[in-house]
Amino acid sequence: MRIPAVAVVAAIVFGSTAAAAARQDPHQLARALFKQLIEIPTTESGAGSTPAAEAMAQRLREGGFAAEDVHVVGPGGRKQNLVVRLKGTGRKRPVLLIGHLDVVEALREDWTVDPFVFLEKDGYFYGRGTQDMKDGIAIMMTTLLRFRAEGYRPDRDIILALTADEEGGTANGVDWLLKNRRDLIDAEFVLNHDGGGVILDNGKVVQVDLTASEKVYADFDLTVTNPGGHSSAPPRENAIYSLARALDRVSRYDFPFELNNVTRAYFERVAQRSDAAHASVIRGVLQTPPDPAALKELAGDPIYNAIVRTTCVATRLSGGHANNALPQTARANVNCRILPGHSPEEVRQELVRVVADSTVKVRYYNFLTEQLDEVAPAVRGYAPPPLRPDVLRPLERVAAKMWPGAPVVPSMAVGASDSVYTNAAGLPTYMVSGSALSRDDVRAHGQDERMGVQAFYNGVDFFYQYLKAVVSYR
Numbered sequence: 001m002r003i004p005a006v007a008v009v010a011a012i013v014f015g016s017t018a019a020a021a022a023r024q025d026p027h028q029l030a031r032a033l034f035k036q037l038i039e040i041p042t043t044e045s046g047a048g049s050t051p052a053a054e055a056m057a058q059r060l061r062e063g064g065f066a067a068e069d070v071h072v073v074g075p076g077g078r079k080q081n082l083v084v085r086l087k088g089t090g091r092k093r094p095v096l097l098i099g100h101l102d103v104v105e106a107l108r109e110d111w112t113v114d115p116f117v118f119l120e121k122d123g124y125f126y127g128r129g130t131q132d133m134k135d136g137i138a139i140m141m142t143t144l145l146r147f148r149a150e151g152y153r154p155d156r157d158i159i160l161a162l163t164a165d166e167e168g169g170t171a172n173g174v175d176w177l178l179k180n181r182r183d184l185i186d187a188e189f190v191l192n193h194d195g196g197g198v199i200l201d202n203g204k205v206v207q208v209d210l211t212a213s214e215k216v217y218a219d220f221d222l223t224v225t226n227p228g229g230h231s232s233a234p235p236r237e238n239a240i241y242s243l244a245r246a247l248d249r250v251s252r253y254d255f256p257f258e259l260n261n262v263t264r265a266y267f268e269r270v271a272q273r274s275d276a277a278h279a280s281v282i283r284g285v286l287q288t289p290p291d292p293a294a295l296k297e298l299a300g301d302p303i304y305n306a307i308v309r310t311t312c313v314a315t316r317l318s319g320g321h322a323n324n325a326l327p328q329t330a331r332a333n334v335n336c337r338i339l340p341g342h343s344p345e346e347v348r349q350e351l352v353r354v355v356a357d358s359t360v361k362v363r364y365y366n367f368l369t370e371q372l373d374e375v376a377p378a379v380r381g382y383a384p385p386p387l388r389p390d391v392l393r394p395l396e397r398v399a400a401k402m403w404p405g406a407p408v409v410p411s412m413a414v415g416a417s418d419s420v421y422t423n424a425a426g427l428p429t430y431m432v433s434g435s436a437l438s439r440d441d442v443r444a445h446g447q448d449e450r451m452g453v454q455a456f457y458n459g460v461d462f463f464y465q466y467l468k469a470v471v472s473y474r
């Protein structure tokens with residue numbers, strides 16, 4: 001093996017820093033990073049992502065990463081992103097880790113504690129971003145710093161991208177990197193720490209999720225307009241009645257049943273640990289074609305129903321302008337969660353067909369720009385990527401060790417994350433995280449956001465083992 005002299009010198013110089021970092025307790029390192037991140041208000045109204053990207057870049061350089069492997073890039077201003085590369089042997093193509101630095105707004109008066117002061121209290125860390133997702137940023141950073149300190153050389157480069165504007169805003173960092181600096185982040189597959197996860201029920205780990213698919217969010221505006229007039233001699237034609245009939249048809253309509261490789265794997269695993277009756281219902285649904293009686297029973301559960309089909313539901317209603325006048329306008333918002341592989345425009349046309357009344361205008365509503373459109377975006381949610389063994393098997397192995405008895409379950413999220421960008425760009429993306437959350441303690445975007453202290457430290461231990469298993473999988 002031929003090592004250039006310069007590299008040897010560099011290795012010796014970094015050796016001391018790296019050795020110091022290796023001596024540092026990983027939980028203490030992760031906690032320090034977590035605290036630092038929480039106390040930088042990376043909100044839209046606050047500091048933006050740039051100070052956090054720069055702070056993490058500095059940590060990485062101090063931890064022995066060469067300056068040329070640490071990049072703070074983006075459109076400039078408040079919306080910069082950080083990209084760092086831990087070089088491997090190059091035996092395989094890189095893996096990309098992603099996480100968003102920005103957090104949702106938090107008002108001091110809404111919280112019982114200061115959202116931007118890191119506080120440990122009664123077994124929890126409090127602060128905006130403790131669940132979504134500065135925990136994950138601190139965990140991924142800690143893992144890379146540990147690998148660097150050990151001089152670990154994985155089979156593939158590990159790239160970490162910490163990005164802006166996942167929660168809103170117009171400078172989404174993952175989108176920007178894909179469009180402008182694909183060279184920095186190009187990878188064989190992606191691990192997104194912003195989902196998946198370990199689920200707690202009454203303090204016990206019951207499930208480890210591998211989220212490999214997401215539904216697509218879309219709002220539709222249904223509007224009926226009439227000339228109006230005096231209500232003392234009403235004609236049959238009435239905007240409110242027309243809209244009510246349209247909504248009634250939507251309420252009775254079921255979008256087609258459909259499984260993909262992720263939801264199929266999900267049901268197979270649920271069946272394995274269900275009682276006989278429940279398992280036979282699920283197996284009936286897994287048949288091709290599905291058993292109609294079994295499907296009817298399964299779809300009676302709103303959560304299962306949302307897994308097997310696109311759903312649309314009325315969420316807002318308004319109409320009329322005076323008690324003694326015929327309504328000139330009646331409007332409703334219908335919120336849809338679309339199965340991957342189908343587009344909002346496809347769903348809009350289906351709603352037009354279901355409503356079956358040309359006086360009801362069905363328009364796509366973009367809640368970011370607050371605009372109504374006659375035509376919805378044609379982009380399809382990405383088809384779920386195959387469940388790669390080098391992502392799934394290490395998860396099963398590490399989970400079995402850390403949380404014996406809790407099954408690993410491939411799942412589909414009903415919201416959307418930055419995975420939409422990477423998947424759309426052809427980088428198969430999986431969401432994995434080891435910080436356990438209680439089903440009834442989901443406070444992301446909410447008040448008094450918090451993360452269990454032990455859950456966080458377990459997440460640190462988990463990700464170190466998991467990532468090592470992924471990059472050394474053969």
Ligand SMILES: [Zn+2]
Nearest residue numbers: 100132133194
């Ligand atoms: Zn998030």
